[in-house]
Amino acid sequence: MTEETRPLSRQDLVDAAASATGLPKTQADAMLKAALAAVADALGAGREVRLAGFGSFAISERAARQGRNPATGEVVQIAASKGVKFKPAKDLKERLG
Numbered sequence: 001m002t003e004e005t006r007p008l009s010r011q012d013l014v015d016a017a018a019s020a021t022g023l024p025k026t027q028a029d030a031m032l033k034a035a036l037a038a039v040a041d042a043l044g045a046g047r048e049v050r051l052a053g054f055g056s057f058a059i060s061e062r063a064a065r066q067g068r069n070p071a072t073g074e075v076v077q078i079a080a081s082k083g084v085k086f087k088p089a090k091d092l093k094e095r096l097g
Contacts, residue, residue, distance in 0.1 A: 046059060062081050
């Protein structure tokens with residue numbers, strides 16, 4: 001895996017924020033932790049999170065359904081669950097091409 005294809009890590013975000021703002025990495029890390037905690041708390045409370053120019057995050061509810069165990073073919077019940085869906089903003093879509 002090359003540097004260009006390696007997934008962006010949390011530390012990469014901290015380094016980029018520190019470089020862009022001139023803050024020490026410890027403060028940039030604290031800012032990132034706080035921002036991610038605020039997003040997670042809002043989603044946990046059922047609120048949508050909108051970041052202008054980037055996109056929006058919202059809770060997606062999946063109903064219970066039946067599925068099959070691929071190994072045995074046995075019918076299994078899959079419980080209802082919640083997930084997070086992301087809708088990119090127009091600016092992000094344009095940047096991606």
